[in-house]
Amino acid sequence: MGIDHGLHAASRIVDAVGRDRFELVTVTRDRVCLQPIVMAEGEAIARALGLDVPLDHRMFVPELTLWTGVHDGLEVQVRSVLRRPLGAVR
Secondary structure, three states: OOHHHHHHHHHHHHHHHOHHHEEEEEEOOOEEEEEEOOHHHHHHHHHHOOOOEEEEEOOOOOOEEEEEEEEOOEEEEEEEEOOOOOOOOO
């Protein structure tokens, strides 16, 4: 797959979720990375796209969760506020 596929897939993904919800969209040959304007909406956006694998980044400032999965044949990542796993204490 080439960059054209990534660009078209990113456009379809953003259209499906709502263009006005994103601050940043990054596209490579095999990956689309999305950063919502409101980071607290990241998990809901990810779930709407069927992305259900969370990767927590506690050393970033601010801390965040990167939701990942495959959509339209590409790896898709959505940034979100750091999730609070069930049973976690802060």
